[in-house]
Amino acid sequence: MFHSMYWLQGGGCGGDTMAWLSLEVPDLTEWFALVGIELLYHPAFFNGTAVEHQRLLARIAAGEQDLDILCLEGSILEGPDGTGLADTFMGEPKKDLFRMLAARARVVFAVGTCACFGGVPLEGGVGATGAQFHRWDRGGFLGADFSAGSGLPVINLAGCPCHPDVLAGALGAYAGGRELALNDYNMPLEWFNVLVHQGCTRNEYHEYRVEEKNFGEKGCLFFHMGCQGPLAYGPCNKYLWNRRSSKTRVGVPCFGCTRPDFPNAHPFFRTRNIEGIPLELPDGVDRAHYLAYKGMAAAAAPERLRKRQTWV
Amino acid sequence: MAQVRQLTIPINRVEGDLEVRLRVEHGTVVDAWSCGTLYRGFEKIMVGRQALDGLVITPRICGICSTAHLTAAALALDAIAGVEPPPDAVRIRNLTLMAELLQNDLRHTFLTFMVDFCNPAYRNLPLYEEAVRRFQPLQGSTVKAVLEVTRRILEIVAIFGGQWPHSSYMVPGGITTVPSQSDLLQCRHLAAHFRRWYEDRVLGCGLERWSEVRSAADLDAWLEEDERHRDGELGFLIRFGRAAGLDQIGRGEDSFLSFGALPIPEDSSVRPADGAGKAALIPAGLRRDGHFLPFDPARVTEHAAWSWAAEYPGGRHPFEGLTEPQTSRKSEKYSWAKAPRYDGRPAETGPLAELVVAGRPLFTDLLERAGANALTRQLARLLRPAELLPVMEVWLNEISTERPCYVPVFEPFHGEGCGLTHGARGALGHWVKIVDNTIRHYQIITPTTWNASPRDSLGVGGPWEQALVGTPMPDPENPIAVGHVIRSFDACLVCTVHTIVG
Numbered sequence: 001m002f003h004s005m006y007w008l009q010g011g012g013c014g015g016d017t018m019a020w021l022s023l024e025v026p027d028l029t030e031w032f033a034l035v036g037i038e039l040l041y042h043p044a045f046f047n048g049t050a051v052e053h054q055r056l057l058a059r060i061a062a063g064e065q066d067l068d069i070l071c072l073e074g075s076i077l078e079g080p081d082g083t084g085l086a087d088t089f090m091g092e093p094k095k096d097l098f099r100m101l102a103a104r105a106r107v108v109f110a111v112g113t114c115a116c117f118g119g120v121p122l123e124g125g126v127g128a129t130g131a132q133f134h135r136w137d138r139g140g141f142l143g144a145d146f147s148a149g150s151g152l153p154v155i156n157l158a159g160c161p162c163h164p165d166v167l168a169g170a171l172g173a174y175a176g177g178r179e180l181a182l183n184d185y186n187m188p189l190e191w192f193n194v195l196v197h198q199g200c201t202r203n204e205y206h207e208y209r210v211e212e213k214n215f216g217e218k219g220c221l222f223f224h225m226g227c228q229g230p231l232a233y234g235p236c237n238k239y240l241w242n243r244r245s246s247k248t249r250v251g252v253p254c255f256g257c258t259r260p261d262f263p264n265a266h267p268f269f270r271t272r273n274i275e276g277i278p279l280e281l282p283d284g285v286d287r288a289h290y291l292a293y294k295g296m297a298a299a300a301a302p303e304r305l306r307k308r309q310t311w312v
Numbered sequence: 313m314a315q316v317r318q319l320t321i322p323i324n325r326v327e328g329d330l331e332v333r334l335r336v337e338h339g340t341v342v343d344a345w346s347c348g349t350l351y352r353g354f355e356k357i358m359v360g361r362q363a364l365d366g367l368v369i370t371p372r373i374c375g376i377c378s379t380a381h382l383t384a385a386a387l388a389l390d391a392i393a394g395v396e397p398p399p400d401a402v403r404i405r406n407l408t409l410m411a412e413l414l415q416n417d418l419r420h421t422f423l424t425f426m427v428d429f430c431n432p433a434y435r436n437l438p439l440y441e442e443a444v445r446r447f448q449p450l451q452g453s454t455v456k457a458v459l460e461v462t463r464r465i466l467e468i469v470a471i472f473g474g475q476w477p478h479s480s481y482m483v484p485g486g487i488t489t490v491p492s493q494s495d496l497l498q499c500r501h502l503a504a505h506f507r508r509w510y511e512d513r514v515l516g517c518g519l520e521r522w523s524e525v526r527s528a529a530d531l532d533a534w535l536e537e538d539e540r541h542r543d544g545e546l547g548f549l550i551r552f553g554r555a556a557g558l559d560q561i562g563r564g565e566d567s568f569l570s571f572g573a574l575p576i577p578e579d580s581s582v583r584p585a586d587g588a589g590k591a592a593l594i595p596a597g598l599r600r601d602g603h604f605l606p607f608d609p610a611r612v613t614e615h616a617a618w619s620w621a622a623e624y625p626g627g628r629h630p631f632e633g634l635t636e637p638q639t640s641r642k643s644e645k646y647s648w649a650k651a652p653r654y655d656g657r658p659a660e661t662g663p664l665a666e667l668v669v670a671g672r673p674l675f676t677d678l679l680e681r682a683g684a685n686a687l688t689r690q691l692a693r694l695l696r697p698a699e700l701l702p703v704m705e706v707w708l709n710e711i712s713t714e715r716p717c718y719v720p721v722f723e724p725f726h727g728e729g730c731g732l733t734h735g736a737r738g739a740l741g742h743w744v745k746i747v748d749n750t751i752r753h754y755q756i757i758t759p760t761t762w763n764a765s766p767r768d769s770l771g772v773g774g775p776w777e778q779a780l781v782g783t784p785m786p787d788p789e790n791p792i793a794v795g796h797v798i799r800s801f802d803a804c805l806v807c808t809v810h811t812i813v814g
Contacts (some may be wrong), residue, residue, distance in 0.1 A: 022476070028456070028459055029456050086350065088349045096722075120357070120372045121353060125356050128352075240470075241476070244471055250474075
């Protein structure tokens with residue numbers, strides 16, 4: 001059972017916290033009561049003085065204050081030029097503070113893709129990396145061999161931002177003493193074994209390869225518009241955002257923001273393809289069979305879809 | 313005991329990382345240095361990417377104003393493509409940005425600013441126990457209600473944009489969404505729900521009654537008029553704020569900047585109050601030393617003399633911004649933020665600037681009587697929703713599901729353009745140059761870059777560096793008044809300090 005929690009913001013935008021504030025069932029105040037987590041510090045909520053915060057950190061460092069759960073939001077910035085000065089706390093690189101806290105914590109969560117894999121600042125020249133991964137590679141800031149006090153590696157809750165239901169569910173599970181099965185990137189399978197594509201309201205367009213070639217045409221966004229829904233794992237079309245919708249439902253392609261290579265180097269809003277066939281096919285499919293199937297499906301597409309008269 | 317001391321304090325409950333260095337004499341701040349301590353290199357990330365990529369990357373600058381960054385990025389691309397989005401696309405872009413502003417104005421006021429009223433320094437004030445009951449983090453009665461009402465209003469962004477934060481549904485030429493009657497009906501309900509809560513809990517009266525408050529004297533009379541006015545959150549802010557002396561601190565330089573935002577479509581029944589200038593709900597302009605001046609984007613520059621960036625003489629326009637991050641800490645430089653200037657002088661931006669530039673009589677009167685202060689800034693923020701809500705209702709009713717929300721625009725993009733708008737904290741600009749569809753230059757000046765500005769090449773301090781001077785600080789371990797002044801600007805440091813590489 002884990003109770004005490006410290007939340008550190010590194011090189012990030014605060015968006016994971018902002019999304020978390022929109023948690024609904026239960027809301028944030030109810031969630032804390034329900035899962036029994038005591039928040040020692042979060043930069044958005046802490047109401048003590050700076051001196052009290054420093055004393056808290058000193059007690060954690062000395063082992064006088066238990067630290068069960070450490071959440072990192074944002075990348076670890078080791079730059080520029082290895083100094084760590086791109087992100088400091090009281091003049092010292094924040095990465096050093098994270099290392100101290102991670103050594104004390106019983107379980108560490110990387111919240112959001114920046115914290116998991118390096119994320120948005122990766123190309124910013126600031127030495128960005130994730131807590132225990134750097135893009136697809138195990139290692140990151142803490143190193144491949146790191147395990148927290150409970151023996152667990154850093155649990156990666158990816159997404160830009162991390163979906164509040166994922167955050168609330170994962171922290172709630174560990175707080176209640178339940179361990180979650182993880183994939184190869186230490187992401188809980190409960191939320192990251194389902195593709196963004198699943199539950200997309202445009203699935204029938206995908207099925208018959210009815211394609212959108214420009215915005216607002218109400219077709220499948222995978223073949224031309226750069227949608228990574230069939231390639232990216234996440235519950236966006238299962239739990240929805242703000243309990244309302246998702247990018248693909250309003251005609252915005254999935255940008256693969258849970259993937260370790262987000263933001264990817266190739267352009268957004270554009271599917272890389274060879275003669276009209278996407279370079280990256282839905283995760284795991286057999287290329288030859290998929291192409292044959294899509295060719296036949298397009299030929300079988302019903303008139304009502306080709307004319308796109310339905311609302312998506 | 314030393315009467316002069318220099319100390320650095322980190323400020324939490326701001327968005328991102330901020331430390332202020334203070335020189336304190338006899339318990340009063342006599343000089344201040346504002347230090348942005350995080351740098352992520354966004355312009356460096358953008359340069360070399362394709363034209364539309366800014367729509368995905370730049371909202372990620374800030375978790376709290378991602379819709380504002382998306383708006384600025386889309387406006388810059390509209391300008392480069394030479395396209396005018398259809399009127400309903402303009403309405404929907406505006407509505408999502410307005411929902412984001414409403415969200416911020418309540419969350420900042422009640423989850424960030426008024427939380428300070430629970431500080432033990434105020435335990436002897438008569439209103440203290442009530443403040444704790446309302447604003448204690450994650451427990452107060454108002455906090456719980458604000459979480460509910462703000463997440464509801466953000467559903468408007470999700471209905472049109474798929475999610476909040478970090479949507480990318482605005483594109484050059486309009487938006488990707490095709491709204492339905494159900495979408496519009498639900499949004500109208502969400503806006504009405506917010507308005508009811510705002511009238512009931514914040515104002516304690518209807519927007520119609522509130523609109524009659526046009527001077528400081530009207531405000532006092534309104535407060536006396538009804539127990540519900542005094543008990544509402546606005547009345548509580550005024551009563552507690554005066555008791556705690558918030559109207560005596562945080563004056564700053566008398567210079568208020570608006571870039572203008574929320575363009576009014578030509579076919580709308582909404583008209584700007586004065587009928588002058590480019591039709592925008594938040595008009596552009598500058599109010600400096602009590603005088604109103606039109607806004608000229610060519611007069612915006614950025615200085616880097618005190619920033620951890622390679623120096624250049626004077627200031628540069630953001631289209632010509634050029635700097636490299638510098639990591640040596642041996643110099644006197646002290647912030648990752650650069651120093652934006654308008655006509656060579658600092659300017660503050662935010663809801664107060666918007667309302668005085670728009671000529672709202674209550675705020676013009678408050679400024680003429682006492683100048684800006686921490687309480688007036690926060691009042692402006694808490695009252696901005698009163699400006700936005702009636703217009704949201706009109707625009708939601710004017711949208712048709714039969715008209716297009718997108719004009720096709722095709723790559724490649726080529727040329728330069730800027731997107732100027734307002735985020736929650738005020739004036740926001742993206743300045744973009746694209747060559748053969750590849751981004752060659754991307755410069756961003758965020759609202760907090762204006763407010764948190766360090767000194768410029770003439771050594772003149774930024775708005776809150778100036779506003780901090782004179783702030784009492786009797787207890788260095790609990791610098792509560794310093795926190796009030798900084799938070800009255802709604803500090804957003806994640807936004808501020810990415811703008812080094814141009």
